[in-house]
Structures are given as structure tokens and as C-alpha cells.
Amino acid sequence: MHAGSDLLRSKSLDRDSFNSGDWFNRLDFTYQANNWGVGLPVAGKNQDNWGIMAPLLANPDLMPEAGDIELMAALYQDWLAIRDSSELFRLETAVDVQERVVFHNVGTAQLPGLIVMTISDETATDLDPLHEMIVVVINANDEAQSFTDADLVDLELVLHPVLADSLDAVVKTSSFDAAAGTVTVPGRTTAVFVEQIPVTEQIDLLIDKMEQLYQDGEMRWADYRLLKLRLQLTKRFLERGREHVAIRQLNIFNRHVNLLVRWDRLDAAIGAELVEDANAILDRIKNQ
Known part of the structure; x- marks a missing residue:
């Protein structure tokens, strides 16, 4: 991440603004402006393009x-949350990358401007208990692109929950056809x-968590048993x-966790994590 890339x-x-000072490097954390059009940048590596830059900046x-x-x-x-959502996005060794990451859409017949990458958790050590496979598609074309691969057939792929709930209405139109293996x-x-x-399984x-x-002494036996029952x-x-009844049980689970926190029988941070996990399950049930 480069400073200010999230602020346009x-x-x-x-x-090359290394020696351009605050005039060109200014960051506006009030989100009101992105320092566009404050003048032609210093000569250095820019002078040859001043003729192109001037009308754009104006x-x-x-x-x-x-x-x-x-x-x-x-x-x-959103993208930071996606990266944080799975250790598969944070592989630490070359062996892990070689065993888990595959780039599709390669070779002489590839579709231009399209990167398709899969990251698998079906080999070696289980790094992500919630996801078996992640598919990343980067479409640099102006128009929508579809990509079909036999390796994707019959996978139960869904748009990442963060993107499904994003403010970006465009990305929400992304789709997957399991029968054809087409994204x-x-x-x-x-x-x-x-x-x-x-x-x-989720x-x-x-329940395992x-x-x-309970084994670590963070939860009483009676509370553990009651929550487990739910x-x-x-x-x-x-x-x-x-x-609909399953959803009701999860809502009761959440209320009970919040009560345990209020009664000082459960750490607030732990309670928040349990509710977050339960809400993730709720979202999946509601969206089935």
C-alpha cells in the first residue's frame, strides 16, 4: 500500500515526487480533495510530458x-478486510505458493487483460478452516469478461461476503456458473x-472454539453447555x-452471549468474536 492510494x-x-515537497505530496485526511491540478510537477522526470499534463491538470x-x-x-x-479474512492471502513460504497458487488463462489462447488466480486449501496443511478454495479474477478490460475452466466445474463458489455487502454495486454483478465452471x-x-x-461444519x-x-478458563461450564446446545x-x-428456526436459535445464542458479557461472565472481546462468528453463519443461512 502506497501512502494516500486509498484517498485517490x-x-x-x-x-517522482521524492523531492517535490508538501505542495505535490499533500494528503487531505478530511477527504475533501486529492491535490489534483495544483500546478505542473517539477521538471526532473516530468518536463518532457508537460505538454500532455497541462491540459489534464487544468x-x-x-x-x-x-x-x-x-x-x-x-x-x-473492503480489500483490507478481504486480505484479513483468510491466511491463504498471506502465504509465507515459496513452497506454500507453489503448492497452492495456480494462474489460469495462460498460454497462446489466453483472454487478453484477464488474470485468473486460484488459491487452494485442499493441499498440505489446512490454513483456512472456513474456505477450501479462493478464486481471484482481475478484469482490466472495459467490458465484462467470462472465463471457463474445467477445474472450476461444480465448485460451490460465491462472491466473497465482503464484496457481496460492498458499496460497489458493480462488483456485485460478478457471477459464477458452477455447471459450466464459468466466472x-x-x-x-x-x-x-x-x-x-x-x-x-462452520x-x-x-462449538470447538x-x-x-472453557478449557482455557474463559467460560464457565454451565454457560458453555447452554451455548453449545443452541x-x-x-x-x-x-x-x-x-x-427459520435455525436463525431463531442463533439469535438466541447472540443474546445469551451479550448477557454473559453484561454480567461479567465473559470477556467483552471474546463475546464480540463469538457474536461475529454467529453472525457470519446467520448471513450464510439467510443468503442460501
């Missing part, structure tokens, strides 16, 4: 408004798809196709 920082087209239509900068800042937070992404858009574990992981909290009921109702 412009430097007024300065190609064009008020190219200056973003505060709303544009605020939107960019929000979307940047479709709008022009000038990056989309991330994930293959999530079954929601019942519930089991939450609570059991560890999750077991949630799972049972899901398996019987009674999603």
Missing part, C-alpha cells in the same frame, strides 16, 4: 469530489470468489430444512 492521491501527475472534470474520495476509502477497507466479472473490476465449507468450528474457551439445535434444524 494524485501528486498532480508527478512521476480540466476540472478530472478532479474527484469528496464523495468519490470517501467511496474509495471505504472500498479500500463472469464486469469491466475494470476485481472480484474474489470463495468456496466455503458447509455451514454445519457451526462445529464455533467455545470448548477451547448451536447444536441450529445445526439440527438446518439439517431438517427448517432454516
Whole structure:
């Protein structure tokens, strides 16, 4: 991340602003302006392009408004949240990269301007208990692009939850056809798809987390048993196709966790994490 890239920082087209001072490097953390059009950048590496730069910098239509900068800042937070959502985005060794990362759309028949990357958690050590596969599609074309690969057939891919809830209405139109193994992404858009574990397994992981909290002395036995019962009921109702009752059980789970925090029987940070996990399950059930 380069300073100010989340604020549409412009430097007024300065190609090398290291010695340009605050006049060109200014960052406006009030999100009102991005320092566009404050003058021709210093000669150095820019003078040969002054003829191109001058009319652009003088064009008020190219200056973003505060709303544009605020939107960019929000979307940047989306991408940071996506990166934080899985260790698969933070592989630490060359071996992990070689075993897990595959670039598709390669060779002489590749579609121009399209990068398709998969990151697998189905090999070696399980790094991400919630996701088996991540698919990243970067479409640099002006128009939407579709890419088909046999490796994607029958995968249960969905748009990453952060993007599904994003302020970016364009990325939400990205889609996946499991039968054909085809991803479709709008022009000038990056989309991330994930293959999530079954929601019942996600519930089991939450139960395991609570059991560890009990073993670590962070939760009383009676509280652990009661919360575990709610999750077991949630799972049972899901398996019987009674999603509305499962949702009710999870809502009761959340209320009970909040009460434990209020009664000082559960650390507030731990309680918030449990509620966040339960809400993630709720979102999946509601969107099925």
C-alpha cells in the first residue's frame, strides 16, 4: 500500500515526487480533495510530458469530489478486510505458493487483460478452516469478461461476503456458473470468489472454539453447555430444512452471549468474536 492510494492521491501527475515537497505530496485526511491540478510537477522526470499534463491538470472534470474520495476509502477497507479474512492471502513460504497458487488463462489462447488466480486449501496443511478454495479474477478490460475452466466445474463458489455487502454495486454483478465452471466479472473490476465449507461444519468450528474457551478458563461450564446446545439445535434444524428456526436459535445464542458479557461472565472481546462468528453463519443461512 502506497501512502494516500486509498484517498485517490494524485501528486498532480508527478512521476517522482521524492523531492517535490508538501505542495505535490499533500494528503487531505478530511477527504475533501486529492491535490489534483495544483500546478505542473517539477521538471526532473516530468518536463518532457508537460505538454500532455497541462491540459489534464487544468480540466476540472478530472478532479474527484469528496464523495468519490470517501467511496474509495471505504472500498479500500473492503480489500483490507478481504486480505484479513483468510491466511491463504498471506502465504509465507515459496513452497506454500507453489503448492497452492495456480494462474489460469495462460498460454497462446489466453483472454487478453484477464488474470485468473486460484488459491487452494485442499493441499498440505489446512490454513483456512472456513474456505477450501479462493478464486481471484482481475478484469482490466472495459467490458465484462467470462472465463471457463474445467477445474472450476461444480465448485460451490460465491462472491466473497465482503464484496457481496460492498458499496460497489458493480462488483456485485460478478457471477459464477458452477455447471459450466464459468466466472463472469464486469469491466475494470476485481472480484474474489470463495468456496466455503458447509455451514454445519462452520457451526462445529464455533462449538470447538467455545470448548477451547472453557478449557482455557474463559467460560464457565454451565454457560458453555447452554451455548453449545443452541448451536447444536441450529445445526439440527438446518439439517431438517427448517432454516427459520435455525436463525431463531442463533439469535438466541447472540443474546445469551451479550448477557454473559453484561454480567461479567465473559470477556467483552471474546463475546464480540463469538457474536461475529454467529453472525457470519446467520448471513450464510439467510443468503442460501
